[in-house]
Each structure stands twice: as structure tokens, then as C-alpha cells.
Amino acid sequence: MEPGTPNVAQGGDEQVLIGVIGGSGLYHLDNLTFVKSVNPETPWGFPSSPITISSLPSGTQVAFLARHGIGHHINPSNVPSRANIAALKSLGVRVILAFSAVGSLREEIAPGSFVLPNQIIDRTKGIRPASFFNDTSVVAHTMFGDPFSEGLLRWLEPRVRKALGEAARVGGGEERRLFTGKCIVCMEGPQFSTRAESQMYRQWGGDLINMSVLPEAKLAREAELSYALIATATDYDSWRPHSEAVTAMEVFKTLKDNAETSRRVAATILDELQQAVTGADADLFLEEKGCMKFSIMPRSERQKPEDRQKLAFVLPEYFAGEEGVDVGSA
Numbered sequence: 001m002e003p004g005t006p007n008v009a010q011g012g013d014e015q016v017l018i019g020v021i022g023g024s025g026l027y028h029l030d031n032l033t034f035v036k037s038v039n040p041e042t043p044w045g046f047p048s049s050p051i052t053i054s055s056l057p058s059g060t061q062v063a064f065l066a067r068h069g070i071g072h073h074i075n076p077s078n079v080p081s082r083a084n085i086a087a088l089k090s091l092g093v094r095v096i097l098a099f100s101a102v103g104s105l106r107e108e109i110a111p112g113s114f115v116l117p118n119q120i121i122d123r124t125k126g127i128r129p130a131s132f133f134n135d136t137s138v139v140a141h142t143m144f145g146d147p148f149s150e151g152l153l154r155w156l157e158p159r160v161r162k163a164l165g166e167a168a169r170v171g172g173g174e175e176r177r178l179f180t181g182k183c184i185v186c187m188e189g190p191q192f193s194t195r196a197e198s199q200m201y202r203q204w205g206g207d208l209i210n211m212s213v214l215p216e217a218k219l220a221r222e223a224e225l226s227y228a229l230i231a232t233a234t235d236y237d238s239w240r241p242h243s244e245a246v247t248a249m250e251v252f253k254t255l256k257d258n259a260e261t262s263r264r265v266a267a268t269i270l271d272e273l274q275q276a277v278t279g280a281d282a283d284l285f286l287e288e289k290g291c292m293k294f295s296i297m298p299r300s301e302r303q304k305p306e307d308r309q310k311l312a313f314v315l316p317e318y319f320a321g322e323e324g325v326d327v328g329s330a
């Protein structure tokens with residue numbers, strides 16, 4: 001696809017409405033039939049990995065993207081999040097389920113727990129391109145008070161809980177706990193936190209820590225996509241005074257089991273999610289649709305046509321066509 005081409009659904013016969021981003025340890029999904037692999041070039045480059053489009057037995061198609069690339073070769077600071085989100089949107093995706101391996105900042109969130117966070121504290125260092133509008137002549141200030149899709153979180157909670165119960169029954173082992181309404185700190189990395197930082201994040205109200213949720217969540221919002229993070233705890237970071245500070249080795253110990261359970265959860269909920277996104281109550285999920293209308297500053301002659309064309313790739317509703325929509329002035 002030519003970079004700058006406005007988005008069109010390209011997933012095959014069915015429109016691909018659901019995108020899954022796999023994090024550390026989660027490089028593929030299960031119980032799916034491969035349809036095709038696509039690698040769309042976006043105005044922000046290529047995604048982390050080719051995107052695998054597969055179908056569930058029901059025919060529901062899902063787009064899967066490995067955040068750190070197949071073979072995990074991309075550092076968290078270098079994940080091409082703009083290309084990832086733009087590429088998913090270009091396939092017609094409207095809802096993103098993003099998986100992430102996280103450190104726990106709370107005793108009760110033991111390694112192995114699943115968490116649907118609803119808040120983020122940004123501790124990235126400004127070195128990640130965090131907006132589609134960066135370095136363009138178009139200014140936009142996106143609402144981000146509730147950084148995850150509230151409708152999607154409400155829908156996910158009972159389904160993920162049930163899926164975790166089923167995963168334990170089928171796979172054996174203890175049922176994973178699910179926590180909701182938690183706050184995740186996103187740090188720059190790639191080194192882990194110091195003990196002092198880890199304790200400070202707890203005092204700030206942080207419950208979890210990772211290196212990946214930003215700018216991914218911000219970009220999903222700018223692209224008007226519903227986005228939720230399914231976080232799986234791998235370790236206790238470095239705040240516990242009498243425990244070893246987190247090491248990659250410790251994280252790797254739980255990654256495989258967490259990924260296995262994540263795959264079971266995905267396999268259990270994806271069909272129902274597709275039905276919900278296409279059903280009568282779809283508006284509950286697609287609350288983000290239209291959110292940029294009043295975030296983009298009104299059109300002026302200072303906005304360069306080439307910038308508007310670039311932005312049309314992710315927001316064709318505002319920037320495609322000769323005139324585009326005169327947003328912000330309604």
C-alpha cells in the first residue's frame with residue numbers, strides 16, 4: 001500500500017474489526033486459521049511485524065501484531081507505535097486488545113494475575129514519537145483523562161473473569177485472579193527501575209509497571225480506536241525491601257505460562273467481542289469514534305496539504321479529500 005493512502009478494509013472477505021497486540025512472550029494466538037499476512041507501509045513506516053490475519057472457527061477475523069517483532073528484536077523505546085496503530089486502522093480495525101507483561105507494585109497483585117488497568121502515569125522520557133500530529137502543521141489536543149476505552153473495559157471484565165475460570169478448568173492449575181481499576185506506570189526502560197523509583201511509584205498510586213502502554217494508548221485514541229490493555233503480572237518489580245530486585249530471568253519464568261493463559265482468554269472472548277462490535281450496542285464500544293472532531297484545531301491555510309494527506313491515513317474522516325472536514329469549527 002502506498003504510504004498516505006487513506007484506509008480501506010483489506011482483511012479478506014470479512015472486515016477485520018479486532019486487532020490484538022501481543023507483548024513479551026505472546027507472539028501468536030491459538031485456535032485460529034491463517035488467512036494471510038500483510039505488511040502495510042504507513043506514512044510512519046512499517047509495523048513491528050507483519051500482521052497476521054486469521055479466522056476463528058466462526059469466521060470472525062482477527063489481526064495480530066507482535067509489538068516487539070517476531071523474535072522479539074525491538075526494544076520498548078523503539079517500538080514503531082505510530083506505524084502499528086496506523087497499520088491496524090488501515091485494515092479496518094476498530095477495537096484493540098493489547099497484551100502486556102507487567103511488574104506488580106502491590107502485594108495482592110501476585111505474579112500470574114491478570115489486570116485491566118484504567119489509568120496510566122507517564123514516565124517515558126519524551127524520546128518516543130507520541131502523536132500522529134508531531135512535526136505536522138496540524139494541531140490537535142486529544143482527550144486522554146480516561147486513557148482506556150471505558151465501554152470496552154466494562155465489557156471485558158466479566159468475560160475475562162469467566163475465561164480465566166475456564167482456562168483453569170481446562171488447563172489445570174490455580175485460577176488466575178483478575179484485578180480492575182488499577183493504575184499502570186509506563187517507564188522508558190530498557191533497564192528496570194531502581195528500588196527508590198519503584199517505591200516512589202507506589203506512593204504516586206501506581207499499581208503496575210511496564211514499558212509499552214505509551215504511546216500506544218495515546219495513538220489508539222488519536223486514531224479513534226477503542227483500546228484496552230490486558231496486563232499479566234510477571235514480577236514484583238523492586239519495591240519489596242527483603243526481596244531481590246526484578247531481573248529479566250524472573251520475568252521470563254512467568255512469561256510462558258502467562259502467554260498460554262492469555263491465548264486461552266483471547267480464544268474464549270474474541271467471537272463474542274466481534275458480535276458486540278457489530279451488534280445493536282456497538283456504540284458502547286466505539287465511544288472513541290468521533291472523539292477527535294473537537295480535538296483538532298480548525299482548518300487554516302497554514303495547514304500543509306501534504307500533512308493533511310498524511311493524517312488522512314489514520315483519520316480519513318477529517319483529512320481525506322480535497323476539502324476535508326472543517327473540524328473544530330462546528
Ligand SMILES: CSC[C@H]1O[C@H](OP(=O)(O)O)[C@H](O)[C@@H]1O
Nearest residue numbers: 023024076100101210211212251
Ligand atoms: C521482558 S521484561 C520488560 C518488557 O516486557 C513488557 O513488554 P510488553 O509490554 O510488550 O509485554 C514491558 O513493557 C517491557 O517492554
Ligand SMILES: Nc1ncnc2[nH]cnc12
Nearest residue numbers: 101102103209210211237
Ligand atoms: N518490573 C517491570 N518493570 C517494567 N516493565 C516490566 N515488564 C514486566 N515486568 C516489568
